[in-house]
Amino acid sequence: MPQQPEPLVAKLLLAWYDRHHRELPWRVSPAMRGRGLRANPYHVWLSEVMLQQTTVQAVKPYFQKFLNLWPKVTDLAAANTDDVMAAWAGLGYYARARNLKKCAEAVATEHGGIFPDTEAGLRALPGIGDYTAAAVAAIAFDRQAAVMDGNVERVISRLYAISDPLPGAKPLMKSKVVAVTPAERPGDFAQGMMDLGATICTPKRPACALCPLNGECLALRDHDPERFPVKAAKKEKPVRLGAAFVAVDGQGRVLLRRRTASGLLGGMTEVPTTDWTSRKDGGTDVEHAPFRADWQPCGTVVHVFTHFELRLSVYRAHLNATANADGWWEPVETLGEQALPTVMKKAITLAIPLAFQP
DNA sequence: AATACGGGGGG
DNA sequence: CCCCCAGTATT
Known part of the structure; x- marks a missing residue:
């Protein structure tokens, strides 16, 4: 049996998130949401697509630019593709921009301009994979979806000292995320896990002394946290x-x-x-x-x-x-x-x- | 299961 | 400077 009952991880993580979450242009703080303000699904989706393989710092100016140019998903759907590609230039992985446009068109024409509010419905759209579907479902629609990105993989692999190498260990890690994702505030939990990975549970020199999960972390207790996640060997670039x-x-x-x-x-x-x-x-x-x-x-x-x-x-x-x-x-x-x-x-x-x- | 696909930041 | 990081679609 694990030392930590599953609800404890969520409770500790959410308490930490309430105090330490980052203010981001696409984010609605827990306090504001407590007053009834909901996250905008278009903003959440746009930011999450931009955040694929990309840092928050790099995304910020692009997110603002896109919202200024195309305030609503229907505006983006009606936009000129060349303008979208030009606006995306410099952000990389340009298939994301092509799929962004396709997705906006699908939402506009097949869903009446309203994003699907389930993980499965979102997953069927262009450019939305497992991660983005879960993130939008949890953050924008309060669905109990298990969100796993690279940050969460690192946190989970250390919390449970998972020694199997990535990418093979992904299903095991996903099952652990499913087990700790709460029914209450799943979006804050997901964002908290990702913030924790980005700021505390970092790849090198993690700040374990500041971590809300340091009492539950098996890697900290029994190993060197920096060893996790274990990854398959990489090959050289031609x-x-x-x-x-x-x-x-x-x-x-x-x-x-x-x-x-x-x-x-x-x-x-x-x-x-x-x-x-x-x-x-x-x-x-x-x-x-x-x-x-x-x-x-x-x-x-x-x-x-x-x-x-x-x-x-x-x-x-x-x-x-x-x-x-x-x-x-x-x-x-x-x-x-x-x-x-x-x-x-x-x-x-x-x-x-x-x-x-x- | 493996490969194609950019760019930015940190030690 | 070199090294590392990180989702989706395709094959």
Whole structure:
């Protein structure tokens, strides 16, 4: 038998959350909710999608920008997809933005503009997986849904000293979260667990002395908490090479292209590049340029993706007129409004240092 | 079950 | 600086 009766974990965690929860733009504090103020499902959903694989700090300005541009889910559903991609640029994992738009459209057309209020109903929508469905159901609709993200995995794996490695141990961890999730205030419990993982039960050097669960934690009692969660060995990233071409025409405009709709950086904007597997063993980069010009090398951009490292040789050319090429010519002044992912901003900045200055 | 998919922050 | 972190969809 575990030392801690299940209700105790929820009681301790909720008491801690009442005192230490973070104020966030999409969050309704326990005190305000006590006065009848409900969380806005659109805000909760938007923030949770942005928070997938992404830190609170990075999300904040994007969340505000999206709400200013599209105050209601029906506004987002009616928006121009290119505008949504441009607004998302820099946040990463761009399939999230494509699915965000699809989800808003589904809510608007199939659900009358009202989000489903059950975990299963939410789970059926584009871009909403196990985590987001449970989070929105618990936080926005007060459903007793067990929310498990990376923070919760860490807290749970330490609380029960789970030595099985991730990702195989996920079902076991999920069963533990189900067992401790209370019927009362499940949304606050979920947010409290995630806040605890983000601020106290951190990956390195956890602040166990400040933890409300330190009396129940088996890892603290019997092991080194930092050892948990145990993870399967990771493999090394391959390196891919390529070249990027920043062309500036006689009117101070830069040649841009649209990437194909799916796959890496799908639907985003780019400057012309070679493919990203090319070795430098046959021919030179400029043979693959969009057109003949006086291409000048201006250095290399290194960008690390999840599963490979990209080294882009950047070339620049200033033209007297406008060359004929696929894509479009964008004034340097409006480059900041384009759906340019970070790697492309890096490449353009290397070629035109002041390109993104205000 | 394994892989594809960005970017930011901390030690 | 290198190392680590973290959901969903697809295959």
